[in-house]
Amino acid sequence: RSSWLLLAPLLTPPVPVITAPPCSLCPEGAHRFQWIRNLVPEFGISSSHVKVLSSPAEFYELLKVQIKTAKQRVVMASLYLGTGLLEQELVDCLEETLEKSLQAKRSSNLRVSILLDYTRGSRGRKNSRTMLIPLLQRFPEQVRVSLFHTPNLRGLLRLLIPERFNETIGLQHIKVYLFDDNVILSGANLSDLYFTNRQDRYVLLQDSPEIADFFTELVDAIGDVSLQLQRDDTVQMMEGMVHPYQGDKMAYCEIANRRVMEVINSARTRQELLHAKTFHSSQQGSSLLSQQGSQASGGLKPEPDTWIYPLIQMKPFGIQIDEMVTETLLTEAERDARIYLTTGYFNLTQAYMDLILGTRAEYRILLASPEVNGFFGAKGVAGAIPAAYVYIEHQFYSEVCYLHQQERVQLQEYSRAGWTFHAKGLWLYLAGSDLPCLTLIGSPNFGYRSVHRDLEAQVAIVTENKALQQQLHQEQEQLYLCSGVVSSSTFEQPNRYVKLWVKLVTPLIKNFF
Numbered sequence: 001r002s003s004w005l006l007l008a009p010l011l012t013p014p015v016p017v018i019t020a021p022p023c024s025l026c027p028e029g030a031h032r033f034q035w036i037r038n039l040v041p042e043f044g045i046s047s048s049h050v051k052v053l054s055s056p057a058e059f060y061e062l063l064k065v066q067i068k069t070a071k072q073r074v075v076m077a078s079l080y081l082g083t084g085l086l087e088q089e090l091v092d093c094l095e096e097t098l099e100k101s102l103q104a105k106r107s108s109n110l111r112v113s114i115l116l117d118y119t120r121g122s123r124g125r126k127n128s129r130t131m132l133i134p135l136l137q138r139f140p141e142q143v144r145v146s147l148f149h150t151p152n153l154r155g156l157l158r159l160l161i162p163e164r165f166n167e168t169i170g171l172q173h174i175k176v177y178l179f180d181d182n183v184i185l186s187g188a189n190l191s192d193l194y195f196t197n198r199q200d201r202y203v204l205l206q207d208s209p210e211i212a213d214f215f216t217e218l219v220d221a222i223g224d225v226s227l228q229l230q231r232d233d234t235v236q237m238m239e240g241m242v243h244p245y246q247g248d249k250m251a252y253c254e255i256a257n258r259r260v261m262e263v264i265n266s267a268r269t270r271q272e273l274l275h276a277k278t279f280h281s282s283q284q285g286s287s288l289l290s291q292q293g294s295q296a297s298g299g300l301k302p303e304p305d306t307w308i309y310p311l312i313q314m315k316p317f318g319i320q321i322d323e324m325v326t327e328t329l330l331t332e333a334e335r336d337a338r339i340y341l342t343t344g345y346f347n348l349t350q351a352y353m354d355l356i357l358g359t360r361a362e363y364r365i366l367l368a369s370p371e372v373n374g375f376f377g378a379k380g381v382a383g384a385i386p387a388a389y390v391y392i393e394h395q396f397y398s399e400v401c402y403l404h405q406q407e408r409v410q411l412q413e414y415s416r417a418g419w420t421f422h423a424k425g426l427w428l429y430l431a432g433s434d435l436p437c438l439t440l441i442g443s444p445n446f447g448y449r450s451v452h453r454d455l456e457a458q459v460a461i462v463t464e465n466k467a468l469q470q471q472l473h474q475e476q477e478q479l480y481l482c483s484g485v486v487s488s489s490t491f492e493q494p495n496r497y498v499k500l501w502v503k504l505v506t507p508l509i510k511n512f513f
Contacts, residue, residue, distance in 0.1 A: 043208065054475060083130075113144045130233070187424045306463040366483055369413040437463060
């Protein structure tokens with residue numbers, strides 16, 4: 001039955017693309033990346049508000065602490081919520097916090113909004129929905145659960161593709177967890193593996209109200225065009241909203257595009273006004289402010305040394321900001337700059353591969369060895385997915401060798417007994433620098449799905465602060481320490497044998513995983 005997947009590109013024509021011309025980089029230090037604010041809001045913060053986490057356990061404990069101390073809002077976007085004991089503990093923390101807010105003397109201001117994917121969150125009898133229904137039943141006025149359903153899964157395709165396989169058509173893949181004014185950006189889902197032995201990346205932005213407001217509005221916008229989970233486990237759209245798979249597809253995608261772009265553009269306008277008011281005064285005025293600020297004892301907020309740029313990719317809605325920014329970064333990276341790029345699923349788009357192979361920077365690409373691939377040991381067809389990734393990796397490595405680029409473009413495989421690998425993003429080191437000044441962190445995997453099928457979000461963090469650059473450098477080193485360099489002999493190992501049928505099928509289905 002999975003052969004129906006091959007019809008998906010024919011049955012799901014893309015929405016017309018909205019593009020913008022690429023911007024060229026400016027020459028000065030970290031500020032060379034300020035061109036990104038032509039596309040998205042720029043949030044200037046102090047580097048002291050940024051904390052890089054390193055382990056799943058640290059991520060899980062932080063989630064619990066943040067939930068327990070939240071007073072006004074909890075907003076969580078993820079692919080799904082698991083059904084184990086650790087996930088139940090998170091739900092219990094939410095219930096406890098909501099209960100306390102109800103018992104407060106004044107009326108409760110706490111609101112909980114959860115955004116998940118419909119198909120992944122509905123898989124099996126016990127699923128994300130059944131985990132969250134008790135919260136909806138107990139706190140109907142305070143809790144909202146939205147389930148995004150891709151508009152590309154509809155009609156005959158939706159009827160014929162079985163559970164699990166239907167997730168290949170398109171997903172809500174954004175992972176952002178915010179509590180009052182604290183925001184966690186990650187690639188990790190809300191599942192026990194991601195709390196124990198599935199390596200990912202995580203960054204905490206503390207006391208950042210403007211960034212928290214932006215992601216709250218973004219999740220609300222996607223939530224508004226998603227199915228709303230009801231207390232009886234049914235779902236329904238908000239009144240007046242076009243249905244994602246029963247209504248007109250073009251009308252739905254246009255509404256979704258408008259809602260998301262309103263969030264991006266309104267935040268960008270707000271930040272531009274703030275920037276003009278604070279930093280674009282005359283040189284004389286700036287000098288005076290600086291003198292006054294240095295004389296005052298903590299009266300003024302410190303000037304930002306770190307800038308956060310949210311990058312959104314929602315190709316079903318014609319939004320391709322992350323793709324544009326990533327391609328520009330790869331295009332403009334100078335000779336002797338170093339880019340460390342990591343993905344749990346090595347399946348780069350042709351555009352990204354061409355840029356890596358055709359530009360001047362040095363690349364160190366970290367990917368999962370077959371044993372730490374999330375699909376390793378899976379039953380049925382899914383069990384062959386690690387072999388498909390090996391085949392894709394081998395093809396790319398062969399191309400690197402054919403072009404004599406082995407010195408400039410190096411592949412490294414993450415390997416760690418008892419663990420799986422899910423980290424994604426990149427670190428950019430300017431020529432002559434031992435520390436990165438930019439990192440991308442969030443949900444995209446740099447693959448076809450991330451660019452064309454799923455809803456994705458990450459942030460570009462640009463910093464001039466050496467201590468934060470050191471944190472990011474240590475994060476990169478810690479991940480790459482668990483890796484080995486790929487060579488021709490790598491693919492001669494017995495565990496790298498790829499069956500003929502996998503080689504034949506991979507080119508046909510690589511756009512679905």
